[in-house]
Amino acid sequence: MKNTETKERRAMERQWQAEDDARIMAQYQEIVGNKARLARATKEATKQAKELERRAQSLKSIATKRGK
Numbered sequence: 001m002k003n004t005e006t007k008e009r010r011a012m013e014r015q016w017q018a019e020d021d022a023r024i025m026a027q028y029q030e031i032v033g034n035k036a037r038l039a040r041a042t043k044e045a046t047k048q049a050k051e052l053e054r055r056a057q058s059l060k061s062i063a064t065k066r067g068k
Helices: 002-032 035-067
Strands: none
């Protein structure tokens, strides 16, 4: 009985993931098809990447100091 529930749950999770992926793909197409929106998204992605790099450097610095 438990095995059947697990299979059903996995099937439901795969279905949810497929539906979510389809929504994401549709959003992607909307963004790529709109030059202004794509430019804003690209600019924001660059900004977020720089912030993540800054945070990573900060964490590396802390880890190096603590590791000694």
